[in-house]
Amino acid sequence: xxxxxxxxxxxxxxxxxxxxxxxxxxxxxxxxxxxxxxxxxxxxxxxxxxxxxxxxxxxxxxxxxxxxxxxxxxxxxxxxxxxxxxxxxxxxxxxxxxxxxxxxxxxxxxxxxxxxxxxxxxxxxxxxxxxxxxxxxxxxxxxxxxxxxxxxxxxxxxxxxxxxxxxxxxxxxxxxxxxxxxxxxxxxxxxxxxxxxxxxxxxxxxxxxxxxxxxxxxxxxxxxxxxxxxxxxxxxxxxxxxxxxxxxxxxxxxxxxxxxxxxxxxxxxxxxxxxxxxxxxxxxxxxxxxxxxxxxxxxxxxxxxxxxxxxxxxxxxxxxxxxxxxxxx
RNA sequence: GGGGAGAUACCGAAGCGGUCAAACGGGGCAGACUGUAAAUCUGUUGGCUCAGCCUUCGUAGGUUCGAAUCCUGCUCUCCCCA
Numbered sequence: 170x171x172x173x174x175x176x177x178x179x180x181x182x183x184x185x186x187x188x189x190x191x192x193x194x195x196x197x198x199x200x201x202x203x204x205x206x207x208x209x210x211x212x213x214x215x216x217x218x219x220x221x222x223x224x225x226x227x228x229x230x231x232x233x234x235x236x237x238x239x240x241x242x243x244x245x246x247x248x249x250x251x252x253x254x255x256x257x258x259x260x261x262x263x264x265x266x267x268x269x270x271x272x273x274x275x276x277x278x279x280x281x282x283x284x285x286x287x288x289x290x291x292x293x294x295x296x297x298x299x300x301x302x303x304x305x306x307x308x309x310x311x312x313x314x315x316x317x318x319x320x321x322x323x324x325x326x327x328x329x330x331x332x333x334x335x336x337x338x339x340x341x342x343x344x345x346x347x348x349x350x351x352x353x354x355x356x357x358x359x360x361x362x363x364x365x366x367x368x369x370x371x372x373x374x375x376x377x378x379x380x381x382x383x384x385x386x387x388x389x390x391x392x393x394x395x396x397x398x399x400x401x402x403x404x405x406x407x408x409x410x411x412x413x414x415x416x417x418x419x420x421x422x423x424x425x426x427x428x429x430x431x432x433x434x435x436x437x438x439x440x441x442x443x444x445x446x447x448x449x450x451x452x453x454x455x456x457x458x459x460x461x462x463x464x465x466x467x468x469x470x471x472x473x474x475x476x477x478x479x480x481x482x483x484x485x486x487x488x489x490x491x492x493x494x495x496x497x498x
Numbered sequence: 499g500g501g502g503a504g505a506u507a508c509c510g511a512a513g514c515g516g517u518c519a520a521a522c523g524g525g526g527c528a529g530a531c532u533g534u535a536a537a538u539c540u541g542u543u544g545g546c547u548c549a550g551c552c553u554u555c556g557u558a559g560g561u562u563c564g565a566a567u568c569c570u571g572c573u574c575u576c577c578c579c580a
Contacts, residue, residue: 205534227533265533273535286535317533361533392532400532420533427532442534449537452530464528 170357170384172416182435190309191354192257195224197437205229207252210445231263239305247307247352260308262299268317296341313341315361320394327365334363361389366399375410386411387418408435
């Protein structure tokens with residue numbers, strides 16, 4: 170993987186660059202749609218490429234490992250072949266599931282022992298085998314196993330958790346360096362900054378992550394319940410420390426506003442479930458605020474078309490206009 | 499023509515003497531959603547001058563301190579036999 174910084178904004182920390190992988194080039198700042206189990210929910214792979222112009226998508230180690238399983242993925246020749254997505258793929262390590270499926274897992278020094286949400290079977294995810302799994306999935310960008318701690322975690326918990334994540338990183342990195350890609354194209358490995366909402370921990374973590382010398386770095390453990398202002402503060406602190414010449418990936422963020430703010434703080438990569446999940450649930454962001462398309466109260470707020478027959482910006486987001494589009498199709 | 503079953507809120511459907519303005523689904527209305535256990539989840543859903551009162555379980559009467567629940571007439575619906 171190669172990252173070239175093209176230009177940097179003079180009035181903010183925003184920058185534009187290019188990430189080059191064996192599956193193609195990514196223009197940053199970039200939003201990466203989430204395709205947890207190999208497909209981006211509600212979006213056909215053709216639409217993803219031709220309409221949405223996604224340049225990279227996510228997959229999830231935990232979910233792909235459980236279903237369809239590594240045997241099938243390996244037999245297919247990796248996820249790119251399995252889902253016919255020939256552009257870059259980044260896979261999350263399962264670190265988020267340590268957080269979101271916290272009732273179904275046990276954390277030890279060794280790793281995270283999950284009880285499958287599908288059939289209750291037990292599966293140990295270690296920093297090493299998670300790298301191995303991502304080798305088999307064939308992700309262009311492999312994420313380190315981390316613990317994504319809850320946003321309201323206290324200092325002691327967050328510190329202990331961060332230190333565990335650091336130790337896991339060393340193990341994961343070692344394993345990554347001692348293994349080879351399986352399908353002939355190169356893979357890279359991103360470590361993840363933790364430290365919760367505590368400035369000193371964030372600094373400490375960012376320094377540790379920077380010292381590893383990876384080709385790109387991620388910021389995790391944010392947008393997990395803390396106020397947006399706290400998130401911005403943490404990102405600002407971390408970005409002071411993470412190298413300028415490597416892409417910075419803010420995991421799990423976020424709203425359009427969050428994304429713009431964080432771009433101005435120097436973040437290059439984002440992913441979030443929000444557009445696909447909220448799309449499926451009928452929620453849309455408009456200049457008039459959040460709109461739930463299923464709610465009738467929006468119906469009369471906009472007429473389908475302006476008198477001259479064109480749609481204004483607000484109309485584009487109105488329920489009436491969307492209905493108009495469907496009706497005319 | 500003979501025999502049987504049933505009519506419950508927007509719809510489906512429980513309830514079969516008091517704790518029933520009436521379970522549960524659906525639908526409606528509103529809210530939530532940030533590295534996806536999510537085409538999901540939560541709240542609400544007779545009216546009002548709202549810690550109370552009023553009207554509602556096909557319809558008209560009756561029994562009872564008290565009826566969606568028991569009795570009688572009527573009106574519809576469905577099933578079986580001829």
